[in-house]
Amino acid sequence: MTAVLETPPTVTTTVDARGSFCPGPLMELIRAIRESQVGDVIAVLSSDKGSKLDIPKWIEKAGHRLVSLTTLDGYDEIVVQKAR
């Protein structure tokens, strides 16, 4: 049996919403999703503490795929793939 290692998808667009406050980062992500193709991968950088709660909830509701959520130095990186 061969193990298949899934490599993270390449980020298509990065939305740097650091310094923006709720709901700014979510609105920036929504704008990027509107302008993207299915399969594109968008990374949102947000220093607003609410984003790591709100954005995954929105991704689930909107039917996209949460690729990763990483807390970095003073901000979170949320990576989402447009699924439909």
Place this chain on the structure above:
Amino acid sequence: MQRIVILGGGVGGTLTANLLARKLGKRIDRGEVDITLVDALGAHVYQPGFMYIAMGGEREQRLSRPERSLLDAPVNLVVDTAIRIDEGARTIVLAGGAALPYDYLVLATGCRIVPESIEHFDTEAEHFYTAAAALHLRHALDAFTGGRIVVGIAAMPYKCPPAPLEVAFLIESELRERGLREKSEVHFCSPIGRAFTIESVSEMATPIFAEKGIELHTFFNVDAIDPERKVVLSLEGEELPYDLLVLVPPHKGQQLVIDSGLAPAPGGWLPTDRHTLRVGGRPNVFALGDATDLPLSKAGSTAHFEAPVVVEGIVAAVEGRQPAGKHATYEGRVMCFFEVGDGKGTLLRFDYEHPPTPPEPNAIWHLGKIVFNKTYFHTVPRGRV
């Protein structure tokens, strides 16, 4: 001669001009300082009154005054449209052909609605962001005899954040008064995961939706309107049928500030320092009110509390000192009334560090809003409150 140019004759521009004229009166008299306000209409319009054209018997004529009548005598008024800000030459190019030089520039340019960015908005959706649209909504409500009303926010940010919630609450009250409530459904759509951007206000408002039987739909970002099926579709894949659709239209900053390289496209919001209100690190350009990218309500109240900080920043620069005193920096202060229907209202008071703790809605705050609206032209733009 130090020349101060203010673009925009709304709350922020008018109040800034009048406060500057008072602080710099002696220098103006000596010919050392000149203050000019540029406004395309030459009229000061009280935009919060539009909602009451739809919901409270207000009339358009009562919501406007000649800008000249609100400005202190030393302030020059130019009624013209600014078409370009030439930062290199420090001049404002006017549609009439003149070029207006400045040493200090105040951008009180507000924002604009762009309903045309959603197909079929103009023919299918009602709104209350112009006097004419608010009157059209009033007529649509008068003709309404029962069915599904959907109230929503097409995009963020937008002017007067409580307004769509207020309209939903007021429409629901009106339906009960007219005996139409049993024959009607009221739905409210929010683009974010709760009813209102500020969590404490959302916690206050959410039970009111439940009490009034208004169905709350969160994470509903308007994607399209289907006029054949009479449904509004969300980016998240939901659709809501409507008989009457009331949507806050999408907003943008002014094309002037995008074209002049001061604000990024497509939004056009001016990158503004949250404490000094300077634009993009420029020492001599300030912004206030709806034009900024600050994480605050786009409301007259915001401009009202920002104006003294812009004024202190400019006066200090003219006098060759650092800004000082209680208006040295802006701390995000905002105060606005919030109607909940049935003759009741509450008050939202907050700043960057302190979220609002709205009092239990009562008749006093509703009356407070009415009195504020009726006395506005005598108070805020003239710097009396």
